[in-house]
Amino acid sequence: MEANYKKKSLFIKRRFYRRLFVLTVLTITITIISLLVFMKCSPDYIFTICIDPGHGGYDSGAVNQTYKVNEKDIVLDISLKLGEILKKKNVKVIYTRKKDKIPWKNQKESLKGRCKISNKSNADIFISIHANNFIKSKDVRGVEVWCRFENTEAEVLAKKISNKLSSIGYTKNRGLKYERDRPLYVLRNTKAISVLVELGYLSNPQDIEFLMSEEGKIQCAKSIGEAIMDYYSRKND
The missing domain is CATH 1.20.5 (Single alpha-helices involved in coiled-coils or other helix-helix interfaces)
Incomplete structure (x- = not known):
């Protein structure tokens, strides 16, 4: 037992x-x-970028009345194309918006919200993409890239973007602009190396035709992407 x-x-x-x-x-x-x-x-991203397509939703930005084209739509399309280019380079891409919709009730909240997204993501680079307008004269045209005064890294990046865009040959290069001359909230309140790009004037016939075209949007996105990667390579040599 x-x-x-x-x-x-x-x-x-x-x-x-x-x-x-x-x-x-x-x-x-x-x-x-x-x-x-x-x-x-x-994946082990090489750096993080926050892409900010200007305006959106109720805020159309600049408007070309002839073609009934809004700034918010052009810059969103270019921003999304830019993001896809950078993702292929193993860059972590954060957007402040990916659709024609924003959660903020007014411009003040919108600016704060965009900065918050960039800062919360610990972005290394912040780029806000816009297009200009000057209703008093259709002759005014050109690319402008804004950055903070006496911020060496931002200035280097801004110059690279400005030169790459102007090399396309679709418009004039109006050079670098500093936010001390025109206070820009998103440049002052983001921790990242920050630039604001004005791709051209929607009020100018040549600029608007190029920026409306699919080929124009692709070239702008490609040129900005190349400038950003050139900047990264230089910084890490």
């Missing part, structure tokens, strides 16, 4: 340890697979 009890007890223990072993192996396997999936889904 006692021998049968010991035999039965030994059988139960062996079965328990076999199950424990199988469970342990299964747990380790699942953990390893999960880590591999996480590593694959979480």
